Amino acid sequence: MKRTDDIKASKLDWLTILVVIALAFAGWLNIYAVIYDTQLDQNIFDLSSNSGKQILWFGISLMVVTLILLMDFRFFDSFAYPIYGTIVILLISVLLFGTVVSGSKSWFELGFVRFQPSEFAKFATALAVAKLLSKPQIKLDKIKTWVPIIIVVSIPAILIILQGDTGSALVFSAFVIVFYREGLSPLLVFVGIMAVSLFVLTLLLGQLYIILAIVVAAVILIITGKRSAKKVRTVLLSAAVTAGVVISVDYVVNNVLQSHQQNRVKAFINPEADPLGYGYNVTQSKIAIGSGGFFGKGFLEGTQTKFDFVPEQSTDFIFCTIGEEHGWIGSFILILLFVTLLLRIIFIAERQKSSFSRIYGYGVASILFFHFAVNIGMTIGLFPVIGIPLPFFSYGGSSLLAFSILIFILLKMDAHRMQVLVH
């Protein structure tokens, strides 16, 4: 009885819930649009179709969400490490006993239901990172404090890479945003962003030009201004390191990346070079979105997505359906919904009284942001193709359920934020 009162008393953030429901509902309609065939006239509730199955997952997610809302809000703080541990065990066992689906050994098959532990690793890691960082004695400028953090983030990431799902592993890099908020030196973030930009620039322009630019910049830095041995040393050292990064690009592309990953990089740089080969996905995805025009072709009227020109249309490339059938205006509304959701989560995180829930809130925002930016970015050619879903939108039970858990843990803790001090 007491707990029900708690829920009644607590204030759930309905704006977030509304946005999430809107996204999920729109996603469901688009999943139906993808499978819709003018000649078959399927029912949107048909349980053998993707749209029907997604309804089932709505139900399951709703049950799990209700369960979360019924639990004690302190549970997640207290059990952050056990939850994380359980997920790590699941990640290991999927490597041993899992089923391979399209090249990744990331799935448990339980009867007719498939279940992907890597999706759940995201909120579990967010919980563990929040737990670690919320320790009062933590100091982010000390190397010592970084060791456990890096371990906590790397374990699931490495296990997921071993499963063959590099895309999902990359999601864990999103925690940089959390670290930045909690005090990571902006210089380090800046250096990181520079390194990535340098990498991409090298791919786009070629090694020779970049190295020339570095040499020229170093010479200018040395001859201008005050000349001291220390300055010359620093400039030369940084120039050497930068040049090293540049020279490593070819090696990384050719030796570290697998061939399909190399192709995705090539397709990103110039999809027109081989529009039927490695550039096919990006080319077709852009054609589908670009053909939508301002108002789109109308619900169920898309041809590119429906006739299978775009690959993975109901999962990773679901945004193409929006772009094609609902045009620029539909895409605009969808992006608006996501940005609203992200800002609202930051707002929620910032109003938390406990640092655990604040850091967790930033974790939620970072993970959602990474999915949003990379997923839509890749469909319009602003990002290499990385196979991760659009949250709440893409077809897929594990992803829907995991994102629901991710966000409702935050909402549950937010509802009880006033009790923290009392406690």
Add this chain to the structure above:
Amino acid sequence: MKDNRSHIIQITFILIGAVFIVKLFFIQVLDENYRLAAENNVMQRLIEYPYRGMIYDRNKELIVYNKPVYDLMVVPREVVLEDTLSFCGHLNIPRSEFDDKMDKAKSYSWYKPSVFLKQFSNEDFASMQDLLIDYPGFYIIPRTVRAYPYHGMANAFGYIGEISKNQLERDTSRYYRQGDYIGISGLESRYEVPLRGKRGVKYRMVNVRGLEKGSFKEGRLDTIPQIGENLVSTIDINLQEYGETLMKGKVGSVIAIEPSSGEILSFISAPSYDPNLLTGRSYSEYFKSLSTDSLKPLYNRPLMAMYRPGSIFKVVQALVALQEGVITENTRLHCNRAIIACHGLHSYEDLQGAITNSCNPYFVQVSRRMLNQGVSEDTYEDTRIGLEKWRAHVASFGLGAPLGIDLPNEKGGMIPNVPYYDNAYQSKNWKFSNIQSISIGEGENLVVPLQMANFAAIVANRGYYYKPHLIKAIGDQQEPLPEYREKHYTTVDPRYFDVAVEAMAEVVRSGTGQFRAKLNDIEVCGKTGTVQNKDRPDHSVFIAFAPKDDPKIALSVYVEHGGQGARAGAAIAGLMIEKYLKGCTDRSHMEEYVLNGEFLY
């Protein structure tokens, strides 16, 4: 400081969203190319080729029809080939050809079908059909090619083939597209528009695997194909076949015309080829050997081979002279061999006798009278006036310019005019004695066999002709094209023709050797036209028409190097007339003479 960082994070989120919205505006609203590419993806343009019109002969025998063949298509995306070599083995092509064709198909489209191998016969199709179940991505679509049940008349029919780049550029109607078939020569080319009909285009939507997904824009852009129109030919296919048999082993032509209509009854060019060879897959193989054959089977002799008209021209001269009033039927002249040599066993002839016995001096004297009528006191000038007057008469017989048959590439022959001689002599100083050989059909005169057959028809009609033509009905329209319904009179009064008819009747009745064209119950009129060759035997030429009163058939026969006109020419003419008028011939000795004679040099 931390608040500040929260703002930076929020600004980053908004910034990324804004970048997406701007980028989307570029590709969705500003750039048209994506919309076009999307249409190109889903839209499949299906061309429905209508059946090409068929051709019947004058007795409603089918002589050209369409035979089904099958094209092997490939959709590269669907191809799963485990054993390419055995697949090549089934198709009977080398591995390199397979790779070439596959590359070509891929470069066209991965998911749209393109032609892999063309035109399998029905039998090949039967064996392929079972086989293809094991080879996904390959399938077969039906097409048609031309077929000719009578194996003859190739030079009149012509052939069809894929349109060339040149033709495509010259096509002002913008109808044709690359890969379309078009009539390249003969009737197929001349009657291309009614024969081809109008192709239909159907736009439909397909998915990435080429499966149909409904019509494009509810079929608003679709057009329905129109079947090509059938043609009725003037040809009597039995006579045609008979004539082709007679011309076996010879070089030359036989053209028979119905004088009262200008309808061509037979159109034989020898040697020829089986028109079925130039259809379907064998086209390229045979076309090369035909075009390099030293006897030139592709050369359309009735229209293109130019010969001097020889003695036949004396009939023209007689008619023109009568019209000009320089002689009468009764004008008698000495066979003065001081003027020119003569083969006749005579010394003094009237007009009819001069024609019948082909008297050279007679016609040289007559021609001098025509060309030098004393209009001008200057002999040179007088000849010029006379030549132009004469030429106008001769041209009215359809000589010196193409007649306008409904076939391409017709030659006009040559009847010399004043500018021609001015140029030849590089001055105006030429007179009759310089050019007198044209009087007897030698010299610069040139005609094609069709013109000589038409001349026989003119004499048969006593003074007029219809342009010879091969098609008498197009589709529902039960008459030939308008230009073939128009009567053309010569400038010679019909009453003068009787003497020519009588003379030609006499040629067959009593002339030396011309008995080969003589029939027991039908009066045949004819004229030899031996064309002399310097080192090789003469061409045997004969024109004829029959029956003398109310003629039903007029023809010219050319047998190159066949000796005198009285030999192969007359014999073939007689047999053709007999075959056409009686349906058969009882003169098998004459057939043997024609068939076994050594006329091919």
